[in-house]
Amino acid sequence: MYDHLVHRWLRIPYRLHVDVVQDPPHPRATLLMVHGIGNNGHAWDNVIHGLPHNIRIITVDLLGFGRSPHPSHIRYNTHEQARSILQTYFSLGIPDQLMIVGHSLGSLVAVEIARRYPLLVKSLVLVSPPFYRPEDPATRQLIRKPDAILRDLYTVVQKHPEDFVRVACIAMKYKLVNNVFSVTSDNVATYMATLQAAIVNQTAMNDIEHLTLPITLVRGQLDPLVVPANLTYLARTMPNVTLRQTLASHELVGAMIPSVVQAVVQQLPPGQ
16 A cells, blocks of 8 residues: 555655665765666676775666566656666765666666766766667668667567566576576566566667767677667767777676776776
């Protein structure tokens, strides 16, 4: 009853689970690390191990994942995620501007936060960002762009959640995904709702073009879920955007980890 009144009718954002992983007395910067779909804040553990000790690091479990609430009545879009992150961050009483580091879905959420709350965000590091352009119905049947092909793939996945759970189990067994990635019959509905609301129906490719803060994009050259041309376009046309590429896939594993560490370190202000 309380949840129904406060969050559904009064529209008060949910408080998310956060971990303040590092909290030095005089932090050089404050990092907020936002994980991808099907993960939780511990997806960043191997990246954090490579970062300097004089920065404050906060990890968050997105709404519907990890130890954060899993409400059934909301649309799991980037707007809802951004509102909950803002509510949660302010509850910590930390006055600093943020460097937001987002992976996959977390990249889309990071763009939404920077767009809506520009005074809060100092810079972005976006890892494996699935930026897709809005589909043009006039050319849909003539030219099958990678963006549209991936959207079609996600539509097929949503129609067969049981098959997706089986494939996800194989990926987890053979360590093709992060070791905290988890999709089961218990949470696949939330996964699919997030996939549709935040990734398929995204506006991030348009939104990021209005941002002027420093942005680093990190792309794995073997990533099947990212459209390389979109990232290249952003880096070529926006002076505040830098593109880093590494021989890796989509997940925060292997060669992607040191590449993300380097991207974050280069965005940090000079050491004290």
